[in-house]
Amino acid sequence: MRGTKPAMRLGAALCAMMIMVAGCDTTDQPQPSETENALPARVQPGALVAGGSTVVAEFVHNKWIYLPAASVVNAPSTFQTVDVSATGEVAATTPGNGDTLTGGSSGSALWLYQRGWRPVVIQGDANVQVHAFAPDGSLYAATDDGQLAGLWKRTNKGWTQVPGTAQMGYITSILWSPKGTLTVVSIPDNGATTIWQQIGQKWIALGGENAPFAGDTLTIQWSPSGQLTVGSSGHGAFAYENGKWTPAGGVPTPISDVQQIGWSPEGNLYVAGHTSGSTGLWELSGGHWHEVNGLGQAVGHDKIREFGWSPQGVLTVSDGTACQLFQLQGGRWVCIWNKTKASDPDALPPYFAWSPQGTLVCDGGDLGGLWQENANDSWTLIGGNQSPFRGQRNVSFTWAPADSTMS
Numbered sequence: 351m352r353g354t355k356p357a358m359r360l361g362a363a364l365c366a367m368m369i370m371v372a373g374c375d376t377t378d379q380p381q382p383s384e385t386e387n388a389l390p391a392r393v394q395p396g397a398l399v400a401g402g403s404t405v406v407a408e409f410v411h412n413k414w415i416y417l418p419a420a421s422v423v424n425a426p427s428t429f430q431t432v433d434v435s436a437t438g439e440v441a442a443t444t445p446g447n448g449d450t451l452t453g454g455s456s457g458s459a460l461w462l463y464q465r466g467w468r469p470v471v472i473q474g475d476a477n478v479q480v481h482a483f484a485p486d487g488s489l490y491a492a493t494d495d496g497q498l499a500g501l502w503k504r505t506n507k508g509w510t511q512v513p514g515t516a517q518m519g520y521i522t523s524i525l526w527s528p529k530g531t532l533t534v535v536s537i538p539d540n541g542a543t544t545i546w547q548q549i550g551q552k553w554i555a556l557g558g559e560n561a562p563f564a565g566d567t568l569t570i571q572w573s574p575s576g577q578l579t580v581g582s583s584g585h586g587a588f589a590y591e592n593g594k595w596t597p598a599g600g601v602p603t604p605i606s607d608v609q610q611i612g613w614s615p616e617g618n619l620y621v622a623g624h625t626s627g628s629t630g631l632w633e634l635s636g637g638h639w640h641e642v643n644g645l646g647q648a649v650g651h652d653k654i655r656e657f658g659w660s661p662q663g664v665l666t667v668s669d670g671t672a673c674q675l676f677q678l679q680g681g682r683w684v685c686i687w688n689k690t691k692a693s694d695p696d697a698l699p700p701y702f703a704w705s706p707q708g709t710l711v712c713d714g715g716d717l718g719g720l721w722q723e724n725a726n727d728s729w730t731l732i733g734g735n736q737s738p739f740r741g742q743r744n745v746s747f748t749w750a751p752a753d754s755t756m757s
Contacts, residue, residue: 389418389465392438393750396706398732400720400747401429401442402739406463408750414733420466434750435483439463443479460491472502472509482524484532492521501534514553518546522567528576535568543568545580545590561595562588571611573619581608587621599634604641610656615663622654631657631667645682647672655699661708673699673715689729690715698743706749718743 393399398409404427407414417440419425432442440463459479460470470478470491475498481491489504490512500515501524515521519538526532532548542559543566556578558564563582571579578590579598586603588595597603598611599619609623619634620642631642631650642650642665653670660666665678666686673694675687687700700715710723711732718741720732731737739745 389420390415391465392463393417393434393440395438395750396752397750398705398711398720398747399432399434399440399750400739400745401432402742402745403428404742405429405738406432406440406442407738409732412733414736414738416738417463418466420468424467424469426461426467426469429746431746433483433748435487435489436485436751437487438750439483439487439489441481441483441489442467443481459494462489473498480521480524482526485526485530490524490532492524496520512548513551514548515546518544518553523570525570527578528572533570533578535570541565545570545578556590557595563595569609569611574613574617579611579619581611581621581623583607583609587611587619599637601634601637601639604632604639605630610654612657612659614665615659620657622650622657629653642678644678647676647683647685649676649683656701658702658704660710661704666702666710668699668702668712670699673697675700675702675712686710686723686727687712687715687721687729689721690717701744703747706752711747713743713745713747716743717741718745720745720747 393408394410400407400409406417406429408417426442426444428444430443430445432440434440442461442463443459444461445459459477460481461467462470469476472478472491472493475493475495477493477495477497478491479494481489483489491502492500500518501512501521502509503512515534517538518534518536521534521536523535534546535543536546537543540559542561542564544558545556545568546553547556563580563585566582566584568583569581571581573579573589579587581587584606586606587598587608589598603621605621605623607623608621610621612620614620614633620631622631629652631654632639633642649669649672650667655668655670657665657667660677667676669676671692673690673692674685676683677686690697690700694716696716698716700712702710702712704710712721713719714721719737719739721729722732723729731740
């Protein structure tokens with residue numbers, strides 16, 4: 351570009367001379383819009399938003415629109431997760447390098463898209479990754495390096511520590527109950543995994559070192575009736591009732607490492623996992639646990655990456671052994687995704703979710719990309735060969751709320 355500057359200056363001089371002689375009229379020439387090259391402020395309501403190894407993009411009007419960096423200084427890569435607030439604001443995480451942020455952003459692990467990517471820095475600490483958007487779009491976060499205690503909330507005045515959270519220790523997750531109760535999972539100084547809930551202006555510890563899962567990693571869910579339920583990495587699933595933790599459903603789970611909890615449309619509790627101590631997909635009904643079985647191919651007897659129900663109520667499973675997707679249709683397991691298989695190099699079972707319109711989408715497993723199921727049971731790479739995620743594994747994806755407000 352440096353070689354073009356003299357020519358540009360010469361052109362400007364000639365135009366100035368023409369103005370003096372006969373005028374240099376540009377009023378009839380096409381003029382670029384003021385917003386033609388402007389970066390989008392937020393994603394479109396209802397848009398599919400995805401993050402891969404190099405980019406984050408939204409899929410709107412059958413094309414991918416990039417959410418680019420504002421400068422080469424703030425240019426994150428290797429996106430791990432992406433999520434969208436109720437107002438359409440996008441947050442993404444990257445691994446970070448654990449270094450102190452200096453003059454730029456390479457040490458940050460949490461990024462916000464605000465007409466370009468901005469690193470999150472709380473009180474000078476850039477090692478931030480654990481975060482969550484509140485139902486009203488507020489952002490809460492905690493640092494990962496243990497140097498800055500407590501839970502923090504972004505306000506108009508900057509980041510403010512939430513009162514009463516300094517003693518929580520290392521915060522691992524931030525959630526809200528269906529009724530809007532702020533819930534935090536942390537590991538305090540005593541090393542016992544603890545669940546906290548904000549009741550009014552006070553924080554109540556549910557369990558602590560006396561809880562049956564005190565040394566475990568937890569998965570948090572709420573039942574259809576609103577009961578707090580956890581899956582633990584070593585002691586099964588538990589529900590909080592009348593101030594005590596008891597086995598979920600009143601019966602100890604058949605697997606110790608519960609990594610997913612769900613309820614069928616009929617209200618029956620299901621649990622599964624994908625480690626050696628967590629084989630099978632199990633249903634609690636009639637006061638007893640039953641392994642979920644179906645005719646045809648053996649599914650669900652080993653590692654389960656994910657399970658869920660379609661909008662029509664059909665049980666869908668990502669089987670970690672076959673590395674394929676199956677649905678239980680009429681009592682028989684039917685393979686609905688067979689583009690990958692266990693014999694593939696670096697085989698990986700796909701992750702899936704349904705769009706707000708009911709379309710099944712998956713990350714392609716070891717094939718990579720983002721795929722959607724068609725009405726004829728075939729699959730299409732979203733965006734086709736122009737997809738920025740083609741061939742990329744572990745693409746994180748979600749949908750912006752349909753009623754998110756643009757600003």
